[in-house]
Amino acid sequence: MDFFRVQTTQQVKEIIKSTKPLDEEDVALEDAAGRILAEECIVQDAFPPFDRSAMDGYAVQAQDTFGASESNPTPLEVLGEVRMGERPSSSIQPGGAIKIATGGMLPEGADAVVMVEHTQVMDEHTIQVLRGVAPGENVIHRGEDLKEGEKILEKGHLLRPQDLGALAALGKVRVRVYRRPQVGIISSGDEIVPLEAIPKDGEIRDTNRYTLWALIKEAGGIPFHLGIASDDLEDLQGRIAEGLSQGDVVLISGGSSIGTRDFTVEVIESLPGAQILLHGVAVSPGKPTILAKTGEKMIWGLPGHPVSAMVIFMILVAPALWRMGGRKNWETPRPWALKAQTSRNIPSAQGREDYVRVKLREQDGMLIATPIFGKSGSISTMVKGDGLLRIAMESEGVQEGEEVEVWPF
Amino acid sequence: MDFFRVQTTQQVKEIIKSTKPLDEEDVALEDAAGRILAEECIVQDAFPPFDRSAMDGYAVQAQDTFGASESNPTPLEVLGEVRMGERPSSSIQPGGAIKIATGGMLPEGADAVVMVEHTQVMDEHTIQVLRGVAPGENVIHRGEDLKEGEKILEKGHLLRPQDLGALAALGKVRVRVYRRPQVGIISSGDEIVPLEAIPKDGEIRDTNRYTLWALIKEAGGIPFHLGIASDDLEDLQGRIAEGLSQGDVVLISGGSSIGTRDFTVEVIESLPGAQILLHGVAVSPGKPTILAKTGEKMIWGLPGHPVSAMVIFMILVAPALWRMGGRKNWETPRPWALKAQTSRNIPSAQGREDYVRVKLREQDGMLIATPIFGKSGSISTMVKGDGLLRIAMESEGVQEGEEVEVWPF
Numbered sequence: 001m002d003f004f005r006v007q008t009t010q011q012v013k014e015i016i017k018s019t020k021p022l023d024e025e026d027v028a029l030e031d032a033a034g035r036i037l038a039e040e041c042i043v044q045d046a047f048p049p050f051d052r053s054a055m056d057g058y059a060v061q062a063q064d065t066f067g068a069s070e071s072n073p074t075p076l077e078v079l080g081e082v083r084m085g086e087r088p089s090s091s092i093q094p095g096g097a098i099k100i101a102t103g104g105m106l107p108e109g110a111d112a113v114v115m116v117e118h119t120q121v122m123d124e125h126t127i128q129v130l131r132g133v134a135p136g137e138n139v140i141h142r143g144e145d146l147k148e149g150e151k152i153l154e155k156g157h158l159l160r161p162q163d164l165g166a167l168a169a170l171g172k173v174r175v176r177v178y179r180r181p182q183v184g185i186i187s188s189g190d191e192i193v194p195l196e197a198i199p200k201d202g203e204i205r206d207t208n209r210y211t212l213w214a215l216i217k218e219a220g221g222i223p224f225h226l227g228i229a230s231d232d233l234e235d236l237q238g239r240i241a242e243g244l245s246q247g248d249v250v251l252i253s254g255g256s257s258i259g260t261r262d263f264t265v266e267v268i269e270s271l272p273g274a275q276i277l278l279h280g281v282a283v284s285p286g287k288p289t290i291l292a293k294t295g296e297k298m299i300w301g302l303p304g305h306p307v308s309a310m311v312i313f314m315i316l317v318a319p320a321l322w323r324m325g326g327r328k329n330w331e332t333p334r335p336w337a338l339k340a341q342t343s344r345n346i347p348s349a350q351g352r353e354d355y356v357r358v359k360l361r362e363q364d365g366m367l368i369a370t371p372i373f374g375k376s377g378s379i380s381t382m383v384k385g386d387g388l389l390r391i392a393m394e395s396e397g398v399q400e401g402e403e404v405e406v407w408p409f
Numbered sequence: 410m411d412f413f414r415v416q417t418t419q420q421v422k423e424i425i426k427s428t429k430p431l432d433e434e435d436v437a438l439e440d441a442a443g444r445i446l447a448e449e450c451i452v453q454d455a456f457p458p459f460d461r462s463a464m465d466g467y468a469v470q471a472q473d474t475f476g477a478s479e480s481n482p483t484p485l486e487v488l489g490e491v492r493m494g495e496r497p498s499s500s501i502q503p504g505g506a507i508k509i510a511t512g513g514m515l516p517e518g519a520d521a522v523v524m525v526e527h528t529q530v531m532d533e534h535t536i537q538v539l540r541g542v543a544p545g546e547n548v549i550h551r552g553e554d555l556k557e558g559e560k561i562l563e564k565g566h567l568l569r570p571q572d573l574g575a576l577a578a579l580g581k582v583r584v585r586v587y588r589r590p591q592v593g594i595i596s597s598g599d600e601i602v603p604l605e606a607i608p609k610d611g612e613i614r615d616t617n618r619y620t621l622w623a624l625i626k627e628a629g630g631i632p633f634h635l636g637i638a639s640d641d642l643e644d645l646q647g648r649i650a651e652g653l654s655q656g657d658v659v660l661i662s663g664g665s666s667i668g669t670r671d672f673t674v675e676v677i678e679s680l681p682g683a684q685i686l687l688h689g690v691a692v693s694p695g696k697p698t699i700l701a702k703t704g705e706k707m708i709w710g711l712p713g714h715p716v717s718a719m720v721i722f723m724i725l726v727a728p729a730l731w732r733m734g735g736r737k738n739w740e741t742p743r744p745w746a747l748k749a750q751t752s753r754n755i756p757s758a759q760g761r762e763d764y765v766r767v768k769l770r771e772q773d774g775m776l777i778a779t780p781i782f783g784k785s786g787s788i789s790t791m792v793k794g795d796g797l798l799r800i801a802m803e804s805e806g807v808q809e810g811e812e813v814e815v816w817p818f
Contacts, residue, residue, distance in 0.1 A: 029604065033623035049608060054784055078785040084640060085600035087610035103600055103663075105611040141776035152792055160818060165616040165715050168604050191494035195438065195577050197457060201496035202514040205576040214442035214570035231493065249512060253510075304512060306574050309468035335795070336769060336776060336817060338745055339467060360745060365812075367745060375463055378554040379578060382571035383561055387746070403744055403774075408745060409569060 006280035008393060012291065012316055013331060015277050018326075020296055021326035022179040022248065032159050034220065035177040036326040036366055041153040046143030047169045051106035053082075054199060058097040058119060058127060059110035065132040071119055071268040073120065073128035082107060084181065097127060106139060113138035128258050146170065156328030178326030183221045183244030186383030188236060188264070189254040189304060207379065208253035208308045212313065216251075219318040220325045226250070236267045244271070244297050248324060252315065264301050268292045272312040274299065282393060285314040298324075306379045311355045314409065337405035338387065340367035346389070347397040357385035369406050384408070404406040415689035418689070418801060421700065421725055421742060424686050429705055430735035431588040431657065438576055441568050443629065444586040445735040450562040456503040456551030460515040462491075462734070464547040464653055467506040467528060467536060474541040481785050482529065482537035491516060506536055515548060517754035522547035536625045555579065559756030565737030567629075571795060587735030591629045595623050597638040597645060597673070598663040616788065617662040618714050621722065625660075628727040629734045630645060635659070645676045650666065653706050657733060660726065663713030677701045691761040696720040706735075715788045720764045720797065723818070746814035747796065749776035766794035767815060778815050794818070 060076060068074035081099040082088045092098060100106070100113060105311065115138060118131040146152060153159075159175070167175060168320040185254055187206045193199050194206055206228055216223040227242045229236040229252070236252070243250035252264060268274050271294055278291035285308035290301030300317055302309040314333055322330035330333060340360060342351035348354040358369040368387055374381040387408040391398060398404055433447040459722045462468065469485060477483035485506040491497045491513040501518035503505060509515070509522060524547060527540040543772040555561060561575055562568075568584070578585060602608050613639055625632040635652045637660070645661070652659035661673060673706055677683050680703055687700035694717040699710030709726055711718040723742055731739035738744060749769060757763040765779040778798055783790040796817040800807060807813055 029619055030622060033626065048613065050610060052613075073428055083611075084598055085602075085609075085611045103598065103613065140784055140787070144784070145789050152789065161620040162715075162719060162788060162818070163626070165620035165625055165719070166788050166792045168614055168616040168619040171604060171607075171614055173604055187511065189493055193494075195580060198580075199461060200494075202492075202494045204457065204461075204512065205577055207577040210438055211574035214437060214573055217442065217569070232616055236607075263572040276643045285727060291649050306571075306578075310571060310574070334817075336747055336771075338746055339776075362745075367748075375549055375553070378549070380554050380561065383575045408743075409571070 006282050007278055009315060012278055012281055012315060012368055013319065016316070016320045019298070019323055022181060022324055023164060024176055025179050026174045026176055029164060029172055029175055030063070030308065031160060032167075032175045032177060035159050035175070035180070036155045036174065036220065037153055037155055037159060038178045038326055039073065039176040040151055041167065041170075042154050042174070043146045043148055043150045043152060043170060045170065046148045047138055047143070047146035048142060049073070051142055052111050052140045053100045053102055053106060053138060054112045054140050055113050055115045057113045057115040057138065059092060059100045059107050059113050060097050060129070061063070061110060062112040062131065062133050062135040064095055064115060065112070065129045068129040068132040068181070070116065072129045073130050073131075075122065075126055075128055078125050078127055100122040100310045111135045111139070126163070154328065156326055158327055160340060165312055166264065180247055181221045181324045182224060182247035182322050183216045183249040183251060183321065184247045185209055185226050186226045186229050186236070186239050186243065186250065186252045187254060188252050190231045191307050192228050192254065194228065202370050208302070208304070208309050209264045211306060211310055212251055212253065215310065215313050215318065219321040220327070221249070221321045229319065233263065233267055236264070237270060240267065240271065244294065249298045249300065249321065251300045251302055252258065253302040264290065266298055268301070268369050281316070283312065283315065284349070284352050284354050287352070289316070307357075307382055312383060313406070314388065328354045339366055340369040340389075340404055340406045341401050342389070342398050342404055343370040344370050344400045345397060346371050347392065348391040348395055350396050354384050354390065354391040354392050356389045358387055358389045359384065360386040360406065360408070369404060414689050415696070417691050418724060418772060421687055421690055422631065422728065425725070425729045426733050428732055430731065431590060433585055434588050435583045435585055438573060438581055438584055440656070441576075441584045441586060442573055444568050444572060444584070445629065446562055446564055446584065447587045447735055448585040449560055449564050450576065450579075450581070452555045452557055452559045452561060452579060454472045454579065455557045456548055456555035457551060457553070460551050461549045462511055462515060462522045462547060463549050464507045464522050464524045465510050466524040466547065468501060468516050468522050468524045469511045469538070469542065470501055470503060470519060471521040471542050471544040471546065473504055474521070474523060474538045477538040477541040477786045479539045482539050483541075484531065484537055485533055514751045520544045520548070520678050533571045559679040563737065565735055567736055576740070577717065588728050590630045590658055591656035592625045592658040593635045593656045593729065594625075594632060595638050595645070595659065595661045596619055596663060597640070597649050597661050598687050599640045601637050601663065603637065604732045615713070617713070617718050618720055620662055620715060621662065624719065624722050624727065625730070628730040629736070629751055630658070631731045640672065642676055643674070644671065646679060649676065649680065649708060653703065653708070658707045658709065658730065660711055662711040662718045673699065677708055677710070678736060679785055688722070690725070692721065692724065693758070693761050693763050694753055696761070698725070716791055719791060723797065723816070724764065742816050746816050747776055749778040749798075749813055749815045750810050751798070751807050751813055752777050752779040752805065753809045755779050755780050755800065757800040757804055759805050760802060762802045763800040765798045765800065766790045767796055767798045768793065769815065769817070776815070778813060
């Protein structure tokens with residue numbers, strides 16, 4: 001069967017790439033942080049909309065101040081004051097100055113601002129300029145920040161606080177963004193009991209429900225619960241179908257290792273239009289991963305081991321959610337990895353990507369990554385760790401002192 | 410006046426450090442991601458609570474398999490199967506094997522698991538073992554992941570997805586966390602108009618409201634709006650008082666540069682018990698920053714320039730919110746900065762910390778930081794940038810190719 005062929009993460013990313021972004025919606029600017037832009041933002045009106053002072057001081061004609069110094073100050077006549085939020089009532093004449101605060105509108109005729117620190121008040125109508133200014137000095141010109149017609153934000157951009165600021169400056173009340181993927185979580189296995197239960201012999205509390213919930217939110221998705229599925233075909237089938245009708249993605253954790261994976265595969269194949277695209281990925285931990293699609297909806301079978309499930313989420317499911325959510329840079333968890341040196345040799349099998357949990361520390365200005373060894377089911381390795389060190393597929397491991405990439409978590 | 414002395418960020422952090430964490434509350438585990446632990450988490454019951462199989466295969470007595478190989482397989486009698494979520498009904502006898510799936514409870518008498526891939530089924534009652542196992546192989550022992558009595562999470566720890574997983578494994582239904590700081594936002598200045606308004610000459614839309622809102626959330630706080638204050642003593646006074654009665658922190662943006670800062674200071678001083686602790690910080694951009702406290706509540710006067718306000722938020726206000734929120738590592742925006750090389754010389758004045766907006770790119774495995782020059786009021790420098798490059802106070806700048814720290818945003 002073709003789907004038993006283990007695929008590389010690069011191949012899985014090709015599958016993910018072929019998924020279309022979800023539909024679009026409008027949100028209020030205030031609610032747009034962390035959302036993905038579904039439109040290009042072009043500057044309609046120049047910002048600032050008028051020449052502004054960048055300092056507290058006096059608006060002047062720069063040429064009047066040329067050569068001014070502490071030992072040779074230039075006297076100027078104070079013609080008035082610019083009121084904040086208003087058009088200046090007077091304009092500058094040669095030899096004149098108008099008091100202005102930071103952000104005030106530059107009066108007509110002025111081309112520079114002398115900082116208040118570089119002036120001395122002589123009397124009500126006269127100041128001395130103690131340092132000359134060049135034309136344009138301490139002035140933010142109309143459109144100097146955001147030029148008319150300039151594209152400031154691209155479609156697919158993840159909106160950060162400063163982006164909201166720029167959009168506010170431009171008067172953008174509502175923003176067009178992609179809808180966030182809704183992701184249902186199923187924990188499967190007869191051994192899984194809810195958090196509140198006292199596990200009997202052989203039983204284990206549901207942990208993936210909580211880690212996946214938080215990870216989905218970090219990846220811009222909206223999680224919802226589909227409960228614990230027993231190892232019963234109809235039960236699992238019903239929960240997956242419910243998830244697909246309510247949401248865009250269903251995550252099933254557990255049930256993808258050999259013992260039960262035929263069962264999970266059977267359930268997925270029984271869904272109308274479902275196609276299994278991946279059954280096994282060349283990643284450790286996390287090999288027994290399943291990905292199926294029905295239309296544009298995704299079903300992921302994640303390993304039951306909490307660490308394997310988390311690693312696969314971070315390196316594959318999160319990119320898939322970002323991709324569905326319309327993000328341009330969807331491939332890696334963050335735009336940049338940390339560079340670190342390994343504190344010891346870490347062996348790795350060729351032909352698979354290894355994700356090693358590491359502890360980080362700073363030493364002589366270098367970041368040192370020390371691997372935390374432990375069985376892949378040990379959640380403590382993730383709790384004690386600061387990030388994931390990636391060992392490429394073609395590598396047989398890293399040497400002590402070698403520079404490596406770490407994705408902090 | 411003492412408070413006109415410009416202080417260093419290190420001095421401001423001493424002020425922040427003296428602030429007590431807020432009170433504590435209990436939340437459901439599911440809602441605990443991103444919250445700060447207000448208790449130590451000690452493992453009460455070992456996890457896993459019983460010896461489990463780490464693989465799909467057969468539980469065996471390791472010594473029965475010693476020397477087994479493909480050319481010299483060892484036959485074992487299959488005595489039954491472990492049902493998931495149940496105590497095994499039979500125990501292992503020498504020469505016997507019990508089928509077990511990943512996560513199944515190890516039967517009595519067994520001390521290892523042979524992976525299914527290393528066995529061959531002969532008939533209903535017999536398998537051949539094709540590779541020997543050592544005692545303990547493919548078994549996760551009781552408490553091997555989380556040991557009884559072990560401290561797994563410290564007070565002051567920011568809860569990540571994996572931490573929730575560990576707490577779920579331990580049956581922690583509710584978690585004691587610190588209350589999140591509630592932070593009121595005031596934009597001040599006669600020139601500021603709401604987003605929805607069409608600015609008249611001299612007027613500017615309120616941008617800080619949106620950037621600060623998003624930044625407060627990123628720093629674990631709960632933002633609320635206190636509106637736009639005109640340059641009127643009573644108006645500003647009223648809004649600050651309202652903020653202090655509703656929340657823990659009030660941020661006033663604008664009103665802290667020379668033109669209006671006496672005014673803001675006057676308003677703050679008029680509040681009962683208010684004490685101004687900082688008036689000017691040796692940081693560029695962002696020098697005209699005010700910090701006052703009344704009891705344990707904080708009032709920050711941020712520069713009106715959006716970039717200065719954002720930089721000060723990131724390097725000082727965010728740490729203050731984390732500190733109030735009980736976080737142990739509250740001093741830096743993230744635990745680790747990126748290391749990059751500068752693409753060109755960047756001059757800096759000694760005696761102040763400089764935060765330069767940079768664009769990052771990867772080149773030959775190195776991260777290259779290119780400064781984006783622009784007046785500090787230019788929000789476009791933050792929008793085009795990928796992070797802040799810090800130039801230390803004692804430095805006169807960095808040379809092209811020098812290694813620098815960048816805090817991504």
